[in-house]
Amino acid sequence: MKIVRCIILLISLTSIAFAQKINERLRVDATDAPRNILHAVVTIPAAAGDVTLVYPKWLPGNHRPTGPIQNLTGLHIKAGGQELEWQRDLVDMWAFHVKVPNGTREIEAAFDTITYYGRSSLASSKLLDLVWNQVVLYPKDVKSDDVEVTASVVLPDGWKYGTALTPIGKSADGFTFAPVTLTRLVDSPLVAGQWYRQVQLSAAGEPAHVIDMVGESEESLQMSDHDLASYKQLVAETGKLFGARHYEKYHFLWTLSDYTAHHGLEHHESSDNGTGEDVFRNPNAHNLEADLLPHEFVHSWNGKYRRPEGLVTPNYQEPMKGDLLWVYEGFTDYLGNILAARVGLRSPEQFRENLAYTAAMLDHRAGRTWRPLQDTATSVQILFAGAPQWMNWRRSADYYPEGYLIWLDVEALIRKQSNGQKSLNDFCRLFYGGASGAPTVVPYKFEDVVAALNKVSPYDWAHFLRERLDTKSAHAPLGGIENGGWKLVYSDQKNITMEAAEKTGDGLDLSFSLGLILSKEGEVRDAIPGSPAYAAGLGPGMKVIGVNGRKWSKDNMRLALRGSVQNKQPITLIAENADYLNTYQIDYHGGEQYPHLVRVEGKPDILGEIIKPQAQ
Secondary structure, X not given: OHHHHHHHHHHHHHHHHHHOOEEEEEEEEOOOHHHOEEEEEEEEEOOOEEEEEEOOOEXXXXXXXOOOHHHEEEEEEEEOOXXXXXXXXXXXXXXXXXXXXXXXXXXXXXXXXXXOEOEXXXXXXXXXXXXXXXXXXXXXXXXXXXXEEEEEEEOOOOXXXXXXXXXXXXXXXXXXXXXXXXXXXXXXXXXXXXXXXXXXXXXXXXXXXXXXXXXXXXXHHOOOHHHHHXXXXXHHHHHHHHOOOOOOEEEEEEEXXXXXXXXXXXXXOEEEEEEOOOOOOOHHHHHHHOOHXXXXXXXXXXXXXXXXXXXOOOOOOOOOOOOOHHHHOHHHHHHHHHHHHHOOOOOHHHHHHHHHXXXXXXXXXXXXXXXXXXXXXXXXXXXXXXXXXXXHHHOOOOOOHHHHHHHHHHHHHHHHHOOOOOOHHHHHHHHHOOOOOOOOOEEEOHHHHHHHHHHHOOOOHHHHHHHHHHOOOOOOOOHHHHHOOEEEEEEOOOOHHHHHHHHHHOOEEEOOOOOEEEOOOOEEEEEOOOOHHHHHOOOOOOEEEEEOOEEOOHHHHHHHHHHOOOOOOOEEEEEEEOOEEEEEEEOOOOOOOEEEEEEOOOOOOHHHHXXXXXXX
């Protein structure tokens, strides 16, 4: 019995020791942010012996091992002022082995982080997007919840910042924040800049909701009264939609710059959003980015609070499984677009044009004949490594837009079956609601999604979803549009979304006519297998220099397309391919073709009902 008691006592002591927090101190010197380098010092408790430190590898929201270890430079590890030798692991490039001398209680790791990625950089001369996972190390095989970090940051003179972290002091060492777990720290980025503006969004009695904006100029931060009203309405609409808030405060962090990353990344109490500097002044950019903040905000419920069990990992070194990203990202894509219309960031016409383009793009996705949608989610770890060339045949992160179409299909079917009494609004309150409060994570499986849908509206949802996820269909799932009272058509009238993309990016998308996507200079970015251009022999890597005997230009290309309707001769393109010039004859006579939605007589306008505001 004594042996048994000893074993039990040993297990108990071990459990207590494992549950103790590891207290780290992190100091980030960001005064060199304008030249895209950060200086970090991490102080980590350590005893004598072999210690392995790790740099975050698998990043939440990216769903893949994208921790930019290649940008960690200048690493020095010390104990009591003595330099310690370190060795990178032979297999895991994110791990560093160190021998810690006797008498050591803590070690200090100092290193630099390069933030320059060209147009995807995290800093410019006037602003910074600080993501903490790039400036921290922690002991291997420790849960991120068991590491507590007291972080501080020194900013360039005069810069102001926004973050969901709680500040507790300012000194010569910069701004210091209240201790949080490493999980919470990585989940709470910081934006800072010379030009900063905070906008209040909350209604009385609500948790604090603010937009923290940093831009390249004072003018870039001037939001219209209409947009301000829309973002305030977004807070109200999500409260109505979900019925609970799983955060104590929320910060929309927003960088407006042409020199930093244009992106969105979700966090529990904030979102990290990047757009061009002119998004408030340029109607085309505004249209294209209208769903960005709604999308990332929705993730606080779908992705952060309710999370696929394969994406719930104990730390940042454990692999993630992305098989349910068609819910995590696809349903969020659906709700982000719906909310953009409900709050007036997009007009009903812009919403329909965006949906028409999404549907047409996926309906012309040649890769769907060999790769089911499910595989685009399962293979997320490798999918983004592919070049944009041949993307149509390879497929991209289609679990976003095709997930949107699938959930629209679900929405229309629920409304039809219930005679308009039930909708995905009910699913949102059931699946993502519950009690409001501090951030927490509730994992789910495929079966949980199906069960919740059945509570809203009984149906064979498992078969419905698996058929759309696993089938290698030549066509996109358009049931939501058709059951929504509309149909997809093509005409020579430009699509609003496509026109906005062309005006902001200068490319030329001829996906629905010749089957080509070209740059302004005529470079072939993609050719759709089975299209007229593909049949003629054109493909990525080539550059079109002549159109029907004239020099390449977008105008001349469009002139040739319009003339093809009456001209029985093929369209003739001359293209460079490496050092050679070749002539390509495209047997096409359909003119310009762009997608639109048109009403179906006799069917109710369910799409119109879906985008009606819910909060009063």
